[in-house]
Amino acid sequence: MHRILPKSLRNGHHEDQNNDASPPQQNYSETKNENPSTVKHRESEKHAIAHWEDQKRPLSPSQITIDPSKKPVGHSNKHLRCQDFELLKTLGTGTFARVWLARLANPKEGDEDKVFALKILRKVDVIRLKQVEHVRNERNILAMVAGHPFITTMIASFQDHDTLYMLLDYCPGGEVFSYLRRARRFNEPTSQFYAAEICLIIEFLHESEGIAYRDLKPENILIDAEGHLKLVDFGFAKKVDDRETYTLCGTPEYLAPEVIRNTGHGCAVDWWAFGILIYEFLVGQPPFWDQNPMKIYEQIVDGHLRFPPAMTPAARSIISGLCTVDISKRLGNISGGAARVKSHEWFKNINWDDIYYRRVKGPIVPHLRGPADTRNFDEYEDEPEERSPYTKELRDKWEKEFENF
The missing domain is CATH 1.10.510.10 (Transferase(Phosphotransferase) domain 1)
Incomplete structure (x- = not known):
């Protein structure tokens, strides 16, 4: 009889599972005084995100390796905010990150079923666990490889005053x-x-x-x-x-x-x-x-x-x-x-x-009730309410490390 190892024994050194799944507190105050031009940019970005799959096709390696800023996916976005998304359910957690199933907040007609995986990383946790370089590497590498048929697509990355975000394509089949x-x-x-x-x-x-x-x-x-x-x-x-x-x-x-x-x-x-x-x-x-x-x-x-x-x-x-x-x-x-x-x-x-070029059908095609089906992912407990603040002292010392995220 062959033995499948318990998942808890197979985690890498960076993946200690924690059990914390309610949406984080979202700061809506930033949007109150936005000028019309900024609002227009954000709506344009949200529309592009909703329809990024319309042109989705396996790119050749030479097409993938162009400057990330010239690709429709993989770029740093200066207009998106967490409140542009509705967080539905936790898909996974790690020592300093949580991945949510998310959809656009107030979607336009026809975009209600567009879902994503939103990876949320608290800056204070990234700093405390000495993961700044790893996180920057991950973001930059995902930008470089965006468009490969068998690598998760980072559609965009963005940040606010204390949090980093990576918007990824959702793979409903699970691990x-x-x-x-x-x-x-x-x-x-x-x-x-x-x-x-x-x-x-x-x-x-x-x-x-x-x-x-x-x-x-x-x-x-x-x-x-x-x-x-x-x-x-x-x-x-x-x-x-x-x-x-x-x-x-x-x-x-x-x-x-x-x-x-x-x-x-x-x-x-x-x-x-x-x-x-x-x-x-x-x-x-x-x-x-x-x-x-x-x-x-x-x-x-x-x-x-x-x-x-x-x-x-x-x-x-x-x-x-x-x-x-x-x-x-x-x-x-x-x-x-x-x-x-x-x-x-x-x-x-x-x-x-x-x-x-994905012309061969996969041997296991997941049975799904819809685009937002999460049956192939585990359940997670709520995030802890108490969080360490991203203080002015930390911000002054570290914010430059996140400036191009």
């Missing part, structure tokens, strides 16, 4: 982790389909943008309304290009050996995690696991993979190639890069153009 837990394991065609979409994400991040994602796992992969994947939570993503970085971050079962050894790591960590992910899709649990994280680390550094007898030779081959301790021999990191992964025999039935 791949939940489907894997229910199914116990995925069959090979399902695993290949999901792995192919993820492979295209990694290829784009590495080869078009020089970005290491660094937290690949089923909990960070959502399913959209059409059954395709969307990678979310770019809090650990970093533009590294050909350099090495030394931050210990990620989730124990998915950490690459070079991260554990702290010898410096780069984009190759994502190919290791990709191999772990394929293994978990096919088997139902990752190859390296123990109640004690230190035991997990020992197993990873040792790098000895055990395969169930029923796993096909091609699956064993690609996982072994990806989960190679020596990064100079790791599939994806060797000459040829992602092309070598895509040409592996395990993917021989994949038409990569059809996958990228």
Whole structure:
């Protein structure tokens, strides 16, 4: 019998779950004395947001990598305010952020069913937890990659005097982790389909943008309304290009050996995690696991993979190639890069153009009652009423760090 790990044991170092879901206090005083020009700009922005999907289509990598300010999505918005949205339900929480299902306040006729995921981050919490750089990285990287078919789309970002906001597309299917837990394991065609979409994400991040994602796992992969994947939570993503970085971050079962050894790591960590992910899709649990994280680390550094007898030779081959301790021999990191992964025999039935342009139907299409259906997300308790204030002292010291958010 295969074991699906409790989600609480799989959280990354940045994701301690808290249990706090009523809307935050919204400050309406800012809008009372707005001049007509500002109001007109805000209404224009709200209309553009309501209809951003009208032109939605998978952009080619070269179209995605243009200046974010020239794209219809991914830009910093100086006119939007939290009160432009009605917050409906909490979709997820973290140590310093909460994601809400939101729709436009006072929508125009025909826009009533347009919903979004609104990520809200309190500046004081971001500062207290020393996450300023991570939050800025996440916002800037999401702007860079906006338009990719399998990465969550940041439609816009904005802020007010004490809070940061990222408006994202809503993926009503919920986490791949939940489907894997229910199914116990995925069959090979399902695993290949999901792995192919993820492979295209990694290829784009590495080869078009020089970005290491660094937290690949089923909990960070959502399913959209059409059954395709969307990678979310770019809090650990970093533009590294050909350099090495030394931050210990990620989730124990998915950490690459070079991260554990702290010898410096780069984009190759994502190919290791990709191999772990394929293994978990096919088997139902990752190859390296123990109640004690230190035991997990020992197993990873040792790098000895055990395969169930029923796993096909091609699956064993690609996982072994990806989960190679020596990064100079790791599939994806060797000459040829992602092309070598895509040409592996395990993917021989994949038409990569059809996958990228979403011409292939997803193996799991969520059953939804409507655009705002939240049945695939957990319930959360209310936010605490007491919040630390963003004082003038903090503002004077830190506000410049958020000026382009």
